[in-house]
Amino acid sequence: MSNLYVIACLLLLAGCSKSEFLSENPNRSQIVPTTLDDFQAILDRDIEMNGVGSTARGPVPGIGEAASDSYYVTDADFNGMLQPQIQNYYLWAAEPYVGDAVYDWDYPYLVIFSANVVLKGLENLAPTSTDVRQYNMVKGQAHFHRAHAYFQLAQIFAPPYHKGNLTGKWGLPLRLEADLNEPVKRATLQETYNLILNDLSAARELLAADIQVKTRASKQAAFALLARTYLIMQEYESAYTYADSCLQLMGNLLDYNEINAELSYPFVAGSQEHREVIFSCNMISRPLMSYPFRPTFARVDSVLYASYDEHDLRKKVFFNQEENGVSFKGSYDGREYNFAGLASDEVYLIRAEAAARLGNTEQALNDLNRLKAARWEKNVAFQPYSATSQEEALAYVLAERKKELLFRGLRWSDLRRLNLEGRAISIERMIDGKMYALLPNDPRYTYPIPNEVIAFHPDMPQNER
């Protein structure tokens, strides 16, 4: 009867149909991501996906660097400034987490979740001829970010990848869905690396080389990460191939003669601006205030510092003399945040190492010398690397890796893989007069899965320490 009329009248007050009325967005600042632009915006969330900014999250854990051998902290800073969990990282404690949240686990998985949201969302979109390029870029970036996060997690929470010795080795819990109800199970180490490689292969196909900002993944970034992954996997031919593909697209090096080494941070603020950067990313910095490798605390290992030639510009560009030692100021981010992305210097060193290991000594030395040239005082005669044996060339590359890539979150996986092949690198630390040591291939090279994760999945295999 008249009821219908009344309803109609009342609805006219709101000026819309009932279904529109009831689907109006309750908060303008929030969206349900459905379009390519929405998905790109999620991937562009640099504070989460790239770990940049002062309160950044991001996919690169700090606990590997915390436990590495490039630096030490003073007793006073250790006791006064570091939280128990961080102290434990520094001293390789078997049970390091003391019940606190393990951000180094949580934030990379947030990147994985975001990538999964995008990949799931894209399934509902059919690319048209006009937006197929954008569709492919978004999809490629999502695959890249997911692979990148899994790669980073695998360096910390999964055992070192030892080619030919993978049986019985656990990898990571692999999440491929955005749905929270997807069961969480730990995959094998092989499955974990397979996923990383599959994602990167997809990314390599989908991504283009020209990008607007370096927080976005590109074809060269996919190549670079493939090269890095294969290097870790001791697959040197593939590592060489992808490093080479990357450098074909992006082989710039920055001549340090252009840099004013006097500045408190010599590189331009923001890794976007750095000529060598392929993919911008920093180490997780939320617990930055307390991470021991923060420039405020970290004093560079004196042997390492001494290994730089006095005409090597890095000695001035990278380091600062403090009251109580040498601090690091050479982050490609140009600030106190640790750059941990992909840059061409690393890719040159990957190509060089792969070449050396494959017996192509000349190629290895070429790459080393090219890098060295960009780091050497221009007015001083430059003595190129030369080697008589494959092992000598490899030794140069490895030494150069240590000097070039310090505080970039790479040393920890180098320690893991180099010890696997018997290079016997031990680390010692002294705190309050007590000596601590991490011996080669110690089980503590693999961090435990966070206790809270195990609490949710009591059957999940834990790493032995």
Added chain:
Amino acid sequence: MKFWILFLSIYLAAMHNAAAQQEIVRGLVLDSLSGAALQGVTLRAERSNTTVLTDSYGRFSIGVSLPDTIRVSLVGYAPFKLGIAGPHELLRITLLAQTAVLDEVAIVSTGYQRIPKERATGSFDLIDNELLNRSVSPDFLTRLENLSPGLQFNKGDAADTDPFLIRGRSTITADAQPLVVLNDFPYDGDLANINPNDIESVSVLKDAAAASIWGARAANGVIVITTKKGKTTKPRIELNTNVTLQAKPDVYNVSWMSSADRIDWEQRLFDLGYYDGAKLGNTLARQVTAIPEAVELMIANEADLAVALNELRQQDARRDIERYFYQNSINQQYNLNISGAQDKLTYFFSAGYDANRSNLVGQHNERISLRNATTYRLTDKLQLQATMQYIQSEEELGDNPGMNSAIGYGLNGLSPYTRLVDEHGLALPVHSYYRKGFIDTAGAGNFLDWNFRPYDEIQFQRTTNNIRDILVNGTARYEILKGLQAEVLYQYQYQQDKNQTATDEQSFTARNRINRFTQINPATGTVTYPVPLGGMLQTSDNEIRSHQGRAQLNFTKSWHDKHHVDAIAGVEIRSKQTDGMSYFYYGYRPQYNAFNVNVDFVNTYPLTISTGNSRIPSGSNGLVRLTDNFFSLYANGAYTYHDKYTFSASMRKDEANLFGVSSNMRGTPLWSLGAKWQINREAWYTLDWLPVLNPRVTYGVNGNISRAASALTTAYLYSGGTTHRYPTATVVRPPNDQLRWERVKMLNLGLDFSLKRNVLSGSIEYYDKTATDLLAQTPTDPTLGFSSVFANVASMKGRGWDIQLNSLNLDKALRWQSNLIYSYSVNKVTEYLMPVSNVGRSYVTALTAVQPIIGMPLYTAYSFPWAGLDPETGAPRSYLNGEVSIDYNAIYNTTSLDELQYHGPVQPVHYGALRNTFSFKEFTLSFNISYKFGYYFRAPTVINNAIVAGWDGHGDYALRWQKPGDEQQTHVPAMIYPANVNRDNVYRYASVHILKGDHIRLEDVNFSYTFRRAKKMPFQSMRLFVYAANLPVLWTANNRGIDPYFNNVPRTAGSFALGMNLTL
């Protein structure tokens, strides 16, 4: 307004169908309150059709045809009907003045319907005008305190959980506050806007049957405000005015480390080298970072050091704070209203003005409220009603932290020996941001004055909040058939809330910001100011627009004197839009109303106070728009048989634009059923001493809404990233397509009763609530990408008793009434599907945070078990694996939840009040004593680590362990340096600090004198009253003398009000 028949049972035998019999009935009619005889009362016998008036002694004599009904009426009194079944002796009839209608005749309002309480199956409480006017406050909410059982106002620390609740909390994350309805529709503005003088009565809807008509918003109970309307034919003018005075609060209720203790402690830190860096002053940070004044003296180490320190020892900053930062408060309230009812028109107009000067210097507010309600009867069938309300309130606040030394006095608190104001009343600088040596020399005269003078900040940084609230309501009612009425209502409300913080260029806040960024070119000496000279202005404006519309059919019919039906059905829509915008400006100069837009927020500048670079802070800038849309269908019906049995049923279906909930999930049908039996009306009922006995029962389901969760992936949009300018988005809510609204099922059993002559009356109610599908943020496996999510994972159970007893202890010249209310309310979490942390320390840090633990109340007091102080060292001790231990890291980090000591809930379990009212002639004295039992709070104490870094501390310092044996007298550990954070944590969260909150307090006293109907006076009535509130607590369970309402905060002084209610 039509009043229903008064309660009064029939004294005579039950009706019988004897043949008509003529009889003369004689009697007296008296005023029920004063007992005075009433002259000119009309009595009409229906069957004999005779009408008589009472004489000057209130006497009458009337002829009736038995059985007959006598109708008794007098203007200004509630009409009354009396059945006469047989011959009897002198009748004594009392009439109630309409201004003093008691609960028993109550008409309660649900916002949709007005129901005589007599026929209500549900749990309603009515707070009438007299009770509302008994207390004095600018807002209406405060006036409801201690008047209705089940209505709980939490104070002190417990107020941080829920400031006010009906029948306990039955949600974890959603809003727990009752829905407030103004006449017909939910009120969307600030509750403080509503002028209590415009309120006629307040209905409190407590159970499912009462509240379920509000559907998805009913689970927390509903408070319905009914405003005054014109009702008397003669224009009626009311003037209400009062003034409330309150002295300064007791600042010494905040425990402070004494100046002497503080200086000795600083001396100790100094001797141990804590200030060596500052002493050296060899880095910029050490030159800049402020240190306490006494330490500066120690570093300077001049000859008169001992004298200077002794002088500081005598100083107590609380004296300055009390004298210069606090003031006596004065609240004034004026309200005038004019109302009347003519044949076709009733009108009500009211104007109110409130002016309040708060206890904190620099704070005051004003409110103007205007209200107009007009009803016009266009034809016999059509009635139109229009209401307009305008409220304007303005509040101004200076930057006055009062006793809150944690904020406002610098980064580290306020040294107890600080002098804030000199002997001439002028502000003194406090060097709590930067060292004096630094600001005196830095910039070689190129900086603005860099001194921080807290007392000056009160006038130099001012925040104003201006609220404008406009409400327009139009209603049309049309009587389609007899008993069937259609009505259409529409209400528009607009509230604008303008907030502004103006920081004057003379303020430290502005000068400091400018100085920090000032750039001096070392070569040329040129000075530039990246932060423009002048002040700062932060604005934030919020607008709420709500449209609410309703179309409703009302059906009322009685037939065969047996059946009575009241039913309504309708459709309602509601749309509320909130827009917020905030902007920040530099270079603000109020005298020109100008600001400077030329500010570089992009580049970083080297700071003058550190070696770092920083961007210029850009304040808060942003836009917000929130939209709430609802579409609802509802129906409610009650059927009464023979005035004995009432059955009620209600149903409501709500749909809302709750984000992403798919349409099939949107509808939540909510319903209730109820029954009431008026036993005393049964023919066989013979208990003379108990003339009213009505049991009732209801059951139903109400809903609650939380916008915390989403069924779809929801992302929050940002305009740019940290390192680029492309839009970015972050997923704020992971998807959960299982999302449902919260539901609360409630069973209510009630019994209303009254003894003969109302000697004792009241109600007893028992309720049982089951809340299911509660949304909770629960820790999740962080591998999912989130360490917590919202989902419908929890359930709670609550139950309790609400008891109300009203007794008439004396009814002579001296009349003594008592009203006792008692509530018992417990709740516990019964289901919490996702695992929660078993780490004990997460439950001890904040007692007022939601910590769902199965089998426990939502807010619980847990602590580390206390093992006393170590007799050798004075170290605090707790237990580790059952052994006394001082392994603080292990205790703090590994003590599990079940090893903690459980004390009890943080919200009271038993609460209520006893109100006694004595009337003698025109005098009335009433006082209300409230009580709360069964809850716990934590007393703060001294924290070792905090007194190292901070400049102040808790007075427990004086009780610290100093030598063996002290542990017999004190629980305060030895203070050590360096401090150990977890030693502090184990101590501060130990059981020894958890105290019982139980207490009894005298809430208020009201003493009034009423001139009633005095012939020589030019007014109908005048009531003069004095009212005292915030009176001292009478008894507390804890033995430390802590009033749980004022746990280490300044204690509010008693307030005294003088007031007048005048009716012309």
